[in-house]
Amino acid sequence: MTSAVLDVRDLTKHYGDVVAVDGVSFRVGAGEIFGFLGPNGAGKTTTINALTGLVDPTGGEISVLGLAYPGHISEAQGHIGVVPDESNLYGEMDGFGNLCFCAALYGLPRRVREPRARELLDRFDLAEVGRRPFAAYSRGMKRKLTIAAALIHRPQILFLDEPTTGIDVASARQIRRLLGDLNADGVTIFLTTHYIEEAERLCHRIAFIVAGRIVRIDTKESLLAEADGSSSLLLALDGNLEEGARLLGESFPDIAIARNPEGNLLLTAADELELLPLLQRLNEGGVKVYEARIARPSLEDVFVRVTGIEAREMKAAEGRGRG
Amino acid sequence: MKAAIAFWAILAKDMRNYYLKPPNISWGIIFPVSWTLMFFLRSRGAPMDIKDLLPGVMAMSVLFGTTSMLAVTITFEKRHRSFERLLLAPIGLNLLMLAKTSGAITFGVINSAVPIVLASFLVDLSGTTWLTVLPAVLFIAMSSTFLGLFIAVSVSEVFEAQTFSNFFRFPMVFLCGLFLPLGDLPAVIRPLSYVLPLTYGNDLLRHAFLGAGVLNPAVSWVMLALFTALLFAMSIRNAKRSWIS
Ligand SMILES: Nc1ncnc2c1ncn2[C@@H]1O[C@H](COP(=O)(O)OP(=O)(O)OP(=O)(O)O)[C@@H](O)[C@H]1O
Ligand SMILES: [Mg+2]
DSSP states (O other), rough: SSSSSEEEEEEEEEETTTTEEEEEEEETTTOEEEEEETTTTHHHHHHHHHHTTTOOSEEEEEETTTEEETTHHHHHTTTEEOOOOSSSSTTTSSSHHHHHHHHHTTTTTHHHHHHHHHHHHTTTTTTTGTTGGGGGOOHHHHHHHHHHHTTOOOSEEEEEETTTSSSOOHHHHHHHHHHHHHHHTEEEEEEEEEHHHHHHOOOOOEEEETTTTEEEEEEEHHHHHHHSEEEEEEEESSHHHHHHHHHHOOOOTTTEEEEEEEEEEEEEEESSSOOOHHHHHHTTTTTOOOEEEEOOOOOHHHHHHHOOOOHHHHHHHHHHHOO | OOOHHHHHHHHHHHIIITTTSHHHHHHHHHHHHHHHHHHHHTTTOOHHHHHHHHHHHHHHHHHHHHHHHHHHHHHHHHHHHHHHHHHSSSOOOHHHHHHHHHHHHHHHHHHHHHHHHHHHHHHHOTOOOOHHHHHHHHHHHHHHHHHHHHHHHHHHHHHHHHHHHHHHHHHHHTTSSSSSSSSGGGGGTTTHHHHHHHHHHHHHHHHHHHHHHOOOHHHHHHHHHHHHHHHHHHHHHHHHHHHOO
């Protein structure tokens, strides 16, 4: 990472007593896809807002493309594109009009912005609805147009706040493919997500953020390599999950224990898990084991171990948050 | 050049999407027309009376056409988050605010033409100092718009923007000498008149149409310029604090 396009040091943001971001530092190199992975309320949106000039940080230093904030925010804003967590285009204007308007905000003259808007509508499969009011778009179309709008001025860095939250699998896959293509064209991407699979699929480097702090930051390969050395085990119990988790948690403090929706316990450890002591302990405690199965190590295991948060909890929280 | 394109795009969009929408045009026309008619009818067509009422009706049309429109459109865009787009654009807050207010100012100036056109059918306006009318209307429009901006920055709901605007402008109709000579106001509340920019704008219009105001025009110009600059600066400061917080 010789040339950092994003350089953030000790970024802090307080809202009254609430510490939204608590001393976050990281660098992102040109051409990287960098992901912020964390649960609801971790400080992802606040961080993006600070980096894009929508939030005035309480403390810390930000420089984007070598331009230091707050003095050079406007200049930096000319080179970044932002896709917010909820679409913020004009509902009463059509897709084409929205794109042209956004292009004009970046100073593109008419003869440039109209062909550019058409090109993006084509690229995002929106040409057919280009003349429909934005308010009448489906959620997936809205998200795609919002991404198109963020790209209208050919930014060097693209910020996306939970780009695939709330849209169907096919659209999400299309968006991920588009992001991959953009990155291949040299666009640096900073995204937030609470989908572990998304981070694993898209990002080169990932920061785990919890309660306003980065608890881990590394390349995907190193994180996965860590998972490789580790082992995971799925245990199907006779229904007494609470008791099983309690017994194992007390006796084996080095093992991370999570529960999956199928009613199994997922155990993860940094090194080889020994099956026999586990079974013995459960047996002594009167908990029956029906099945024990080795699970494929994944980013999820690393995330659960590092943050102590179960992936399922993040998804459940999302369900509540979005209705 | 880039800034000019952005400025024009914001102004043109606001004109198209808000100010020149049929309901708004009709409000912009019906309102001054009905007030004008009401006052003119009351004056029973006496030529001097109509001329005497004209400055006040103009000032009021501008005031009502600008203040709430700007406050409402900005609050609306903030609610729908499209305002964020504008804050993300590579233009400074000053330019953004000028672009947002230019639409309202233009609309206010156009509004002021309605009473003039009506009056021109009824009385002889040939003695008018038009060179004073235009800048005076412009100043009234600017100071009222920036008052709207100030309101927009202070509220977060559309209905608050509306209520808050009325809170300011209805008293202004009475306090600024629009229809009630300043001298007729009780001495205790007269100081209030002098801290409202509309007082000075209205007096300049009276000079222009009637050749007689109660204040020194030079003082009025200076006060209007000061109020306009002050309201704009205060709005920008508050906007920085509350929108990029
Ligand atoms: N304007 C604000 N005023 C007060 N508190 C705020 C404000 N914005 C964010 N917060 C608080 O800061 C913390 C971080 O919020 P943030 O929106 O950055 O989280 P997030 O990681 O984006 O969460 P999510 O996944 O739900 O989008 C939360 O506790 C939130 O309640
Ligand atoms: Mg968020």
